[in-house]
Amino acid sequence: MKRMMGGLAAWVLAAGVAVAAESPGVQVQTLMESSASWDGRAYEAYPPGPPLLTVLRITIPPHSALPWHTHPIPNAAYVLSGELTVEKQGTGETRWLKQGDVLPEMVGEYHRGVTGDQGVVLIVFYAGSRGVPLSQQ
Structure with missing residues (x-):
């Protein structure tokens, strides 16, 4: 269950970044990973x-x-x-x-x-x- 929740949280974060990047004028740049x-x-x-x-x-x-x-x-x-x-x-x-x-x-x-x-x-x-x-x- 813990692993599933971690995966879900990562997916939600990625989805949020993807939505932000699709908004007009919004730029997303990964500074470090x-x-x-x-x-x-x-x-x-x-x-x-x-x-x-x-x-x-x-x-x-x-x-x-x-x-x-x-x-x-x-x-x-x-x-x-x-x-x-x-x-x-x-x-x-x-x-x-x-x-x-x-x-x-x-x-x-x-x-x-x-x-x-x-x-x-x-x-x-x-x-x-x-x-x-x-x-x-």
């Missing part, structure tokens, strides 16, 4: 419990380094303005992001964001459950 984080590691599962969606607007000033942290849940960041370098602690791997880029974030891997001469404004979408933290240090 991923089942893995930016380092290629596949997402395993969502946390148990009723879903809780959270969207944050995060502003990071120039010449800042966020603390090393992990996420226990899948999330994605959209760069509204500015630039950001994301670093993976274990390997030193980096990814540079600019306005308009989207990043599927890592789950269970220590990483951080670092700004240079420009700050950055991010819109971050988290798919979790009530009581599950968005990030941990």
Whole structure:
């Protein structure tokens, strides 16, 4: 039954996007679709419990380094303005992001964001459950 409900929800969402795209003047552009984080590691599962969606607007000033942290849940960041370098602690791997880029974030891997001469404004979408933290240090 749970699988059937998930399939039904996906169909309803797809139908809603299709209807919106057929409306005059409406444009739909997929910014990101991923089942893995930016380092290629596949997402395993969502946390148990009723879903809780959270969207944050995060502003990071120039010449800042966020603390090393992990996420226990899948999330994605959209760069509204500015630039950001994301670093993976274990390997030193980096990814540079600019306005308009989207990043599927890592789950269970220590990483951080670092700004240079420009700050950055991010819109971050988290798919979790009530009581599950968005990030941990």
